[in-house]
Amino acid sequence: MTYILLGAAGFLLMHLLDFASIKKAPFIKPALSFFGTMLIAVSATMVAIACRKFGLPEWASIAGWAIMGVSAWLTVYSLYFALPAVRTYIKPGSSGQLVTRGVYALVRHPWLLFFALSMTGLALGSRSILAVEAGIAWTILSLILVYVQDRKIFPHMFSGYAIYQKTTPMIVPNRNSVSAFFEGFRRNKLPEA
Numbered sequence: 654m655t656y657i658l659l660g661a662a663g664f665l666l667m668h669l670l671d672f673a674s675i676k677k678a679p680f681i682k683p684a685l686s687f688f689g690t691m692l693i694a695v696s697a698t699m700v701a702i703a704c705r706k707f708g709l710p711e712w713a714s715i716a717g718w719a720i721m722g723v724s725a726w727l728t729v730y731s732l733y734f735a736l737p738a739v740r741t742y743i744k745p746g747s748s749g750q751l752v753t754r755g756v757y758a759l760v761r762h763p764w765l766l767f768f769a770l771s772m773t774g775l776a777l778g779s780r781s782i783l784a785v786e787a788g789i790a791w792t793i794l795s796l797i798l799v800y801v802q803d804r805k806i807f808p809h810m811f812s813g814y815a816i817y818q819k820t821t822p823m824i825v826p827n828r829n830s831v832s833a834f835f836e837g838f839r840r841n842k843l844p845e846a
Contacts, residue, residue: 663692703783717777724770731764751811
């Protein structure tokens with residue numbers, strides 16, 4: 654339970670980044686980002702190695718680790734490579750840049766979609782009962798925090814966010830957003846005329 658609470662504290666710290674951006678407070682964003690990320694990483698590791706395990710065939714555990722690896726990479730990519738990372742997590746103030754392409758054409762909060770998948774993979778791979786409980790708790794907490802972020806914070810931080818909300822689903826892709834994702838991907842692969 655301690656690690657579930659520490660992980661939850663990590664998610665809260667990461668979401669405080671938005672308020673630090675609004676207040677343009679120097680040094681707070683990198684501290685929140687570092688400590689939030691560390692709390693989440695350490696907590697995820699500890700819940701995975703917890704002693705209480707459930708039975709699962711070996712192939713399912715291997716598949717879980719594969720799901721976890723791919724989706725964890727997509728979570729990191731969504732947060733640190735698809736966004737302007739330095740302006741988002743280090744420099745004071747908001748990046749001011751609304752990203753609507755790439756994985757952000759798929760859904761408005763792709764990291765949460767990929768995080769939920771990575772926690773599913775972690776639970777299957779580790780066979781840890783505590784990982785299942787942590788995955789459920791952290792995903793629900795993150796969903797609540799993302800909802801507040803999406804409705805109350807981002808519309809004030811980013812110009813054009815209201816239009817983005819109308820055209821792109823929040824967490825679960827739909828046919829139009831999948832088409833927009835692949836269309837953007839195809840356009841980026843074609844040489845400029």
